[in-house]
Amino acid sequence: MEWKAKENKKGVPLDVKWVLTRTNDEYLTYLSKKTGISKTLAQILVGRGIKEPSQVKDFLNPSLQLLSEPFSIPDLRKAVERIRFAIKNNERILIHGDYDADGLTGTAMMVQGLRRLGADVHFFIPSRLTDGYGFNEPGLRRAKELGASLIITVDCGIKSFTTALEAQKYGIDLIITDHHLPHFIDNLPLIPKAIAVINPKLSHSSGELGHLSGSGVAFKVLEGLYGGISELKDLLDLVTVGTVGDIVPLIGENRNLVKEGLFSLKYTERKGLRALIEIAGLKDRFSPSSLSFTLIPRLNAAGRLTDPTDVINLLLTQDELEAERLSLWLDSLNRQRQEIEEEIYDEAIELLREKYNEMPDVIVLYKEGWHPGVIGIIASKIQEEFFRPAFIFTLKDGIATGSARSIPQVDIIKILNSLERLLIRYGGHSQAAGLSLYEENLQEFESSLSKKIKETLMDEKPVPTLKIDAEVLFNDIDFYLLKELNHLEPIGYGNEEPLLGAKDIHPVDSRIVGNGHLKLRLRQGGQEFDVIGFGMADMIELTSGPVDIAFLPQINEHNGKKTIQLKIRAIRKSEVRGQKSEIRI
Numbered sequence: 001m002e003w004k005a006k007e008n009k010k011g012v013p014l015d016v017k018w019v020l021t022r023t024n025d026e027y028l029t030y031l032s033k034k035t036g037i038s039k040t041l042a043q044i045l046v047g048r049g050i051k052e053p054s055q056v057k058d059f060l061n062p063s064l065q066l067l068s069e070p071f072s073i074p075d076l077r078k079a080v081e082r083i084r085f086a087i088k089n090n091e092r093i094l095i096h097g098d099y100d101a102d103g104l105t106g107t108a109m110m111v112q113g114l115r116r117l118g119a120d121v122h123f124f125i126p127s128r129l130t131d132g133y134g135f136n137e138p139g140l141r142r143a144k145e146l147g148a149s150l151i152i153t154v155d156c157g158i159k160s161f162t163t164a165l166e167a168q169k170y171g172i173d174l175i176i177t178d179h180h181l182p183h184f185i186d187n188l189p190l191i192p193k194a195i196a197v198i199n200p201k202l203s204h205s206s207g208e209l210g211h212l213s214g215s216g217v218a219f220k221v222l223e224g225l226y227g228g229i230s231e232l233k234d235l236l237d238l239v240t241v242g243t244v245g246d247i248v249p250l251i252g253e254n255r256n257l258v259k260e261g262l263f264s265l266k267y268t269e270r271k272g273l274r275a276l277i278e279i280a281g282l283k284d285r286f287s288p289s290s291l292s293f294t295l296i297p298r299l300n301a302a303g304r305l306t307d308p309t310d311v312i313n314l315l316l317t318q319d320e321l322e323a324e325r326l327s328l329w330l331d332s333l334n335r336q337r338q339e340i341e342e343e344i345y346d347e348a349i350e351l352l353r354e355k356y357n358e359m360p361d362v363i364v365l366y367k368e369g370w371h372p373g374v375i376g377i378i379a380s381k382i383q384e385e386f387f388r389p390a391f392i393f394t395l396k397d398g399i400a401t402g403s404a405r406s407i408p409q410v411d412i413i414k415i416l417n418s419l420e421r422l423l424i425r426y427g428g429h430s431q432a433a434g435l436s437l438y439e440e441n442l443q444e445f446e447s448s449l450s451k452k453i454k455e456t457l458m459d460e461k462p463v464p465t466l467k468i469d470a471e472v473l474f475n476d477i478d479f480y481l482l483k484e485l486n487h488l489e490p491i492g493y494g495n496e497e498p499l500l501g502a503k504d505i506h507p508v509d510s511r512i513v514g515n516g517h518l519k520l521r522l523r524q525g526g527q528e529f530d531v532i533g534f535g536m537a538d539m540i541e542l543t544s545g546p547v548d549i550a551f552l553p554q555i556n557e558h559n560g561k562k563t564i565q566l567k568i569r570a571i572r573k574s575e576v577r578g579q580k581s582e583i584r585i
Contacts, residue, residue, distance in 0.1 A: 015463045015464075016463060016464050016465070016466045016570060017463050017464070017465045017466065018466050018468065018501075018548075018550070018570070018572070019465050019466065019467050019468065020468045020471055020501055021043075021046075021047040021467070021468075021469070022043075022471075023042075023043055023046045023047070025039075027046075028042045028043055028046070031045075031046070031051075031053065031056065034053045035053050035056045035057065037056065037060075037484060038476075038480075038481060038484055040470050040472055040476055040481060040484075040500070041481075041484045041485070041487075042056075043469065043470040044469040044470050044488070044498050045059065047469050047470070048251075048469075048495065059251075059255070060487045062255045062256045062259040062260075063256060063259075063260070064229055064233075064256060064257075064260050066256050067223070067229065067253060067256055067257070068207075068208070068209055068220075068253055070220040070221070070223045070224035071224055072209065073198055073200055073203070073209060073217075073220060074198070074202060074203050075196035075197055075198050076196070076198050076220065076221060076224050077224065078195060078196040079152075079175045079177075079195070079196035079198055079221060079224075080221070080224045080225050082150065082173065082175060082195050082196065083114070083119075083150075083152070083175070083221075083225060084225070086119065086149070086150045087114070087117055087118055087119045090120060091120065091148075091149045091150055092120045092122065092146055092147055092148040092149060092150075093114065093119055093120060093121050093122070093148060093149075093150045093151075093152060094121075094122050094123065094124055094139075094142065094143045094146060094148040094150070094151045094152070095107050095110045095111050095114075095121060095122070095123040095124070095152050095153075095154060096123075096124050096126075096135050096139045096143075096151055096152070096153045096154065096156070096157070097110075097123065097124070097125050097153075097154045097155060097156070097312075098125070098126075098133075098134070098154065098155040098156045098214065098303075099125055099126060099127070099128050099133075099302075099303030099308045100155075100245065100246070100300055100303055101241060101242060101245030101246070101295075101296045101299040101300050102155050102213045102214045102215050102242040102243070102245050102246035103125070103154055103155035103156065103214055103215075103242075104125065104242075104299060104303070104308060104311045104312060104315070105215045105238040105239065105241050105242035105245070105299075105315065106154040106155050106177075106213075106214045106215030106216075106217075106218040106219075106238075106239075106242050107123055107125065107154045107155075107218075107312055108238055108312050108315035108316055109215060109218055109219060109222065109235045109238045109239060109242075110152065110154055110218050110221070110222065111123050111312065111316065112235065112316060113222040113225070113226070113232065113235060116231075117225070122146050122148065123312055124138075124139050124142045124143075125303075125307075125308050125309050125311070125312060126138055126139060127306070127307045127308070128303055128304065128372060128373055129306070129372065129373070133156070133427075133434060134156040134157065134159070134160055134427075135151075135153045135156050135157040135160040135163050135164075135176075136160060136162075136163050137163065137166070139151070139163070140163055140166055140167055140170070140172070143167070143172055144170060144172075148172065149171070149172060149173060150172070150173045150174075150175070151167060151172055151173070151174050151175070152175045152177065153174070153175070153176045153177055153178065154177055154214055154215070154217075154218050155177075155178060155179065155180075155213075155214025155215065155217075155218075155246075156178055156180075156214070157174075157176035157177070157178050157192065157194075157197075158176060158178040158180050158181075158182045158191070158192070158197070158199055159180075159182065159183060159192070159425075159427055160176075160192055161190075161192045161193075163192075164176075164192035164193045164194055165192075165193055168193055173194075173195045174192075174193075174194040174195060175194060175195050175196045175197075175198070176191075176192060176194050176196070176197045176198065176199070177198045177199070177214070177217045177218055177221055178197075178198075178199045178214060178217065179199060179200065179201060179212050179213060179214050179216070179217050179248075180199075180201070180214075180427060180428070180429070181201055181413060181427075181428070181429055182199065182201065182202060189202050198217060198220075198221060199217070200212055200217065207252070208251060208252025208253050208254075209252075209253055211248050211249045211251065211252060211253065211254055211494070212243075212248065212253060212254065213239075213242050213243045213245075213246040213248045213254070214242065214246065215238060215239045215241075215242025215243060215246075216239055216242070216243055216248070216253065216254060216257065218239075219232070219235065219239045219257070222235070233260075233264065234264070234269070236257065236260055236261035236264040236265075237261060237264045237265040237268040237270060237273060238270075238315065239257055239261055240257065240258050240261025240262055240264065240265055240291075241265065241273075241291060241295060241296065241299070243257060243258055243261075244258065244288045244291045244292060244296065244492060245291070245292075245296040245299065245300070247493045248493065248494070249493060249494025249495065250288065250490055250491070250492040250493060250494050250495045251494050251495055254494075255490065255495065258288065258490050258492075259489075259490055262286045262287065262288075262490060263286075265286055265291075266284075266286045270315065271317055271318060271319070271320050271323040272313075272314035272315050272316070272317050272322075272323045272326060272327065273295075273315065274323070275314075275320070275323040275324050275326075275327035276295055276298060276299075276314070276327040276330065276331075277294075277295065278327075279298075279327050279328065279331050280294035280295055280298060280331070281294065282294045282295060287489070287490060287491065287492075288490050288491065288492035288493075289491070289492070297334055297337070298327075298330040298331060298333075298334045299311060299330065301330055301333035301334040301336075301337045302329075302330060302333055303373070304333075304337055304371075304373030304374060305333050305336060305337055305340075305371075305373050306333065310326055310329070311326075311330070313326060314326040314327065314330070337373070337374060340371050340373075340374055341374045341377055341378065344370050344371065344374060344375070344378055345378055345381060347367065347370075348365050348367075348378055348382065348392065349382075351365050351367065352365060352382070352386075359386065359388065359461070360388065360450065361388065361389075361450055361453045361454045361457060362388060362389045362390075362391065362449055362450050362453045363382055363383075363386060363388050363389070363390045363391065364390075364391045364393075364446045364449065364450075365382075365390075365391070365392050365393070366392070366393035366394070366395055366400055366402070366442065367393075367394065367395065368394070368395040368396065369394070369395075369396075370392070370393075370394035370395075371394065372394050372401050375392040375393070375394055375401075375402065375403045376392075376403035376405075376432075376434070378390075378392045378403075379391065379392040379402075379403045379404060379405040380405045380432075382405075383405040383406065383407065387407055387462060387463065387464050388407065388462070389404065389405070389406045389407055389410050389412060389453060390404065390405050391403075391404045391435075391446075391449070392404075393442070395439055398438060398439050398440070399424070399436055399437075399438060399439060400436065400437050400438070400439050400442055401435075401436045402434070402435050402436065402437075403432075403433070403434055403435075404416075404428070404432065404433045404434075404435065405431065405432050406430065406431045406432070406433075407431075407462055408431075408465070409456070409457060409462050410453055410456050410457070410462075411430040411456075412428070412430065412431070412432075412433050413428060413429055413430055413433055414430070415449065415452045415453065415456070416433060416435060418452060419445060419448055419449065419452070422437055422441045422444060422445045422448065423435055423436065423437045423445075424436045424437055424438065466499070466550055466569070466570055467499065468499050468500065468501035468550050469498045469499050469500065470498070470500055470501070471500070471501045471502065471503070472500050472501070472502055473502065473524060473525070473527075474502060474505075474522075474523075474524035474525060474527035474528075474529065475524075475525060475527050477500075477527075477529070477553050477564060477566075478564070479555075479562075479564070481553065482553055482554075482555060482564065485498055485553075497552055498552065499550050499551070499552060499569060500550070500551055500552065500553065501548065501549070501550050501551075502524060502548070502549055502551070503548040503574055504524070504546050504548070504574050505522045505523070505524050505546060505547050505548070505549055505574075506522065506523045506524065506546055507520055507521070507522055507523075507543040507544075507545075507547065508520075508521040508522065508523050508528060509521040510540055510543040511540075512537045512540060516535055516536075516537040516538075517532060517533065517534050517535065517536065517537060518531075518532070518533035518536040518537050518539055518540055518568075518571075519531070519532055519533075520532075520533070520543060520568075522547075522549070522566070529564060529565065529566050530556070530563070530565045530566070531549070531551070531565070531566045531567075531568055532565060532566070532567055532568070533567075533568040533571065534567070536568070536571070539571050542571055542572065542573055543571075545573065545574070546573070546574040546575075547571050547572065547573060547574055548571070548572050548573075548574050549566070549568050549570070549571050550568065550569045550570040550571075551566040551567060551568045551569060552566070552567045552569070553565075553566055553567075554566070554567050
């Protein structure tokens with residue numbers, strides 16, 4: 001593959017667009033005085049859409065007291081009434097979940113919450129490999145075998161039109177709880193036939209509730225059923241794992257749940273989670289980031305490689321031996337997943353370089369035998385490395401089953417909507433989707449897809465954007481600022497780690513340390529800081545004169561002494577200009 005831009009060692013273009021959002025200084029002064037925060041933090045919050053003093057107060061002090069009224073979600077009251085009727089009349093209920101961490105934790109939560117009210121509850125989790133995604137025939141068959149008269153879906157069902165009609169045909173009532181985007185026709189949602197369809201994305205007035213995960217929607221149903229959260233606090237560990245696992249924005253309702261939920265998870269009495277926490281090596285630092293690298297991949301591993309039913313048993317068990325056995329099983333599956341993923345990734349990269357002579361607008365790769373459980377991860381890695389929408393398919397029996405990951409400039413669901421005639425099924429959101437089509441349609445699909453994305457990009461080659469939250473002077477950086485930045489926790493998707501920027505900084509010292517890390521001493525005015533750039537040794541050539549840096553200030557402790565160190569994310573020569581700053585209030 002030939003590259004148009006300068007590349008790093010991985011062949012990734014180094015072009016990055018630096019974007020700094022600016023706000024009127026008078027407004028920042030007003031917000032700072034009104035709320036008692038620094039102008040730097042005020043700028044960060046305004047850039048994240050938190051502009052009013054009341055919003056600042058609520059954001060910096062997340063609490064369960066700020067949770068939204070559950071019955072503001074359409075159909076939730078009807079669902080609660082039907083569930084209460086089922087419990088009163090001893091009806092058998094089947095909870096139908098999904099096989100990822102969000103669906104699994106949401107299912108376990110719903111099962112536990114309903115059983116505590118005396119319900120006759122069973123659950124079904126489809127196998128990715130044999131049953132496919134979502135609420136379909138295998139789940140309905142299981143309901144009929146059990147004699148269930150009510151099915152409640154968790155994290156799925158919003159596009160299960162045929163299965164919903166089949167359930168009605170067999171006299172089984174259906175309640176759908178989901179958070180995925182529905183089909184729209186003329187801007188109106190098309191929803192399956194059911195007693196109640198609970199999905200905040202169906203309502204334009206849902207606000208921040210529209211960001212809920214599948215487990216978050218399930219929690220709101222239980223909140224309505226219980227008439228509050230006082231008896232549901234032991235479920236916050238599950239909704240936290242599900243919310244972080246599904247990569248939904250950590251703002252509003254999600255932020256309030258996860259802030260308290262991380263504390264609940266750290267001290268959980270759930271034997272299965274305690275065993276998995278120990279095996280995963282998750283110790284004192286319970287954060288969205290640590291969950292994403294420890295618990296969540298292990299919970300997802302079963303759904304990727306085998307039947308995930310036992311994950312529910314792990315989350316509900318009161319038996320320590322069973323908890324240990326199942327957590328060891330998940331740990332082993334996760335190692336298998338990593339091995340499979342590494343092998344397929346290497347094959348995909350080789351295929352990519354053989355297929356494309358130059359960087360395409362969209363990367364489409366497919367091969368027979370690739371494991372369907374990891375192609376989503378492969379798509380994510382390729383999208384991240386090459387900054388192009390990536391579609392990865394595995395071929396079997398004439399069917400191409402795929403996962404897609406996009407870039408901010410391209411809404412892939414809109415594009416898939418326009419190519420629906422070529423697809424068997426699809427679903428997801430603007431940045432991630434799953435889809436399947438007949439293998440014979442792959443070439444036409446790829447050609448049409450490339451054309452649509454080229455039109456979307458208007459022939460511009462996309463480059464990654466480096467969003468800087470606030471510009472600071474070195475004199476602004478002190479321990480008080482670091483303490484303020486800690487109030488942004490929990491940090492995660494939609495509320496990312498704050499990135500600060502400083503320009504015209506003078507290198508005092510620069511050297512390469514460790515395994516390719518850049519170590520600097522930088523000065524601005526009379527203030528100096530030590531700076532570390534992990535894996536950025538090849539940037540040392542830029543430090544011969546003044547530089548601009550994008551960084552995160554951190555506390556570095558050595559021999560009992562605490563100092564401030566800057567961890568840089570990007571560096572460039574100060575004479576590089578040309579990016580217009582956006583002004584917002």
